[in-house]
Amino acid sequence: MKIGIVGLPYSGKTTFFESLSSDEGTSAEHSKSKSSFSVIKIPDERLDFLTAIFNPRRKVNATLEVDDFMGSSNPEISTYNSKFSVAAKIYDAFILIIRGFEDPSIPLINETIDIERDINIFIEDTTIFDLSFIENRLEKLEKELSRAKNKEEIQKNQQILKRWHNTLQDGIPLREIELTKDEELLQKNYQLLTMKPLVIAINLSDSQIDIANDIISDLNQKFSGKRTRIEPFFARIEKEIMQLPENEREEFMKEYGLKESALRRLLRSTYDLLGLLSFFTVGEDECRAWTIRKGMTAQEAAGVIHTDFFNKFIRAEVVHFDDFKELGSFAKCKEKGVFHLEGKDYIVQDGDIMHIRHG
Ligand SMILES: Nc1nc2c(ncn2[C@@H]2O[C@H](COP(=O)(O)OP(=O)(O)OP(=O)(O)O)[C@@H](O)[C@H]2O)c(=O)[nH]1
Ligand SMILES: [Mg+2]
Incomplete structure (x- = not known):
């Protein structure tokens, strides 16, 4: 990041x-x-x-x-x-x-100290850049539309860009709106500043x-x-x-x-x-905080450690940090039933301590 x-x-x-x-x-x-x-x-x-x-x-x-x-x-x-x-x-x-x-x-x-003014300068300037970028894209898409075979895709993007344009004109930076799946995909290509x-x-x-x-x-x-x-x-x-x-x-x-x-x-x-969270791996060799995005599965998290762990994922042994801190050892965590085995679709939580079992 x-x-x-x-x-x-x-x-x-x-x-x-x-x-x-x-x-x-x-x-x-x-x-x-x-x-x-x-x-x-x-x-x-x-x-x-x-x-x-x-x-x-x-x-x-x-x-x-x-x-x-x-x-x-x-x-x-x-x-x-x-x-x-x-x-x-x-x-x-x-x-x-x-x-x-x-x-x-x-x-x-700008002659005076004015916190709000300076925040607004950044927001307004980045809004103007995004608006002009979107207007450029809309013009290009309009030209492409006339000779395109797959008009639907282009029209879909036009709609999205128009919605973003309206949002910005209403003075709302794009980072504040809820995005649909399609919008999420499109914004990755465009890297708009207010997003x-x-x-x-x-x-x-x-x-x-x-x-x-x-x-x-x-x-x-x-x-x-x-x-x-x-x-x-x-x-x-x-x-x-x-x-x-x-x-x-x-x-x-x-x-x-x-x-x-x-x-x-x-x-x-x-x-x-940034929507990031940390899970931990522990051992004599290394204690480490790993970064993943919120919502990632145990298998995806394993892949962050090593691609082999993703491909050969069997299970994850999981203890939450809070439980571990309270009980003091993995043995105690097992005894109290807070040590759990999770499959590949388990959604990793911030603060999970994980050990990946793999083939
Ligand atoms: N009194 C005071 N001076 C500060 C403070 N923060 C930064 N300065 C001083 O203000 C001057 C500018 O700070 P910089 O950190 O260089 O500012 P900058 O945003 O990097 O500036 P540019 O790179 O020129 O755009 C330096 O002389 C700093 O020592 C602060 O909190 N109080
Ligand atoms: Mg500087």
């Missing part, structure tokens, strides 16, 4: 990206190079718990790929221009960084920590939706915190009145929003 960090100049994109990449707890690549691309580990207390019990040689977190592709290092796409609209298509979701912090020494693009899940990350200063919840709940009422989330974070101090050794961080966070790393919560939120 590839996540694009987007936002206006001086909103804090690079600061955000660097704090992700400098956190040993989240950065899977320990390089501190100036690359704008990083593989980020998804923090997971459940995996930490399992690792403490099984004491494996390796712990492997679920990951997301995060890309800081807009900005002064890439002047051609430092705002939402046509180059942006092309480059942004490759991402599965966006984290939109919005400037909420006041700092006279950092230039302002992609959106985490709006409000970059606040440390003086705003106390009022962050009020700011966010107000924004939630206006902007959050089926596939839109709003999260606060504190780029400048979180970056400082992430550069400290792990054992000093908590103290520092307390000093600022931060209960948990907003950065890490933001990552988990992004993961959920």
Whole structure:
């Protein structure tokens, strides 16, 4: 999964990206190079718990790929221009960084700090790109229709595109609508920007920590939706915190009145929003969180581990993490009847610990 960090100049994109990449707890690549691309580990207390019990040689977190592709290092796409609209298509979701912090020494693009205005700029600009893309497609389809043998297929797509066009004209981003199976297929080809899940990350200063919840709940009422989330974070101090050794961080966070790393919560939120879940495999060699999409079967999940496991799938032994945590061992889980054998059609749940039996 590839996540694009987007936002206006001086909103804090690079600061955000660097704090992700400098956190040993989240950065899977320990390089501190100036690359704008990083593989980020998804923090997971459940995996930490399992690792403490099984004491494996390796712990492997679920990951997301995060890309800081807009900005002064890439002047051609430092705002939402046509180059942006092309480059942004490759991402599965966006984290939109919005400037909420006041700092006279950092230039302002639009003269004032205005969180809602800046959110709307992104939504409106991406809506315009999608509308013009759809209009282009509709024109092409109209031409194709006159000489096509299979008119039905084209007409079906025209209908879908018209519905999307109307939705956008009503001011509703496409990520908020329920898609039919046909629409789901078509949208994969088109990669429309307002179709992609959106985490709006409000970059606040440390003086705003106390009022962050009020700011966010107000924004939630206006902007959050089926596939839109709003999260606060504190780029400048979180970056400082992430550069400290792990054992000093908590103290520092307390000093600022931060209960948990907003950065890490933001990552988990992004993961959920993408419709992803984690199941675990455990053992002496490795404890690992695997990423799948919600709704995948035991056999499909086995295939994520290894294609052989898919082809030669027999059964999955499943214990849910919550049961395991409560009871403390697989033996106890068997005794209490929460250890179950599942066939290939079992729908894997977030937090399942699985062992795949295969031929
Ligand atoms: N006071 C304060 N400064 C911040 C904060 N976040 C970022 N900055 C500063 O604002 C400036 C711009 O931040 P960047 O992270 O480079 O912003 P960007 O969005 O990557 O900017 P471009 O790449 O130019 O588009 C830097 O000097 C940061 O140190 C913050 O929360 N508070
Ligand atoms: Mg930058």
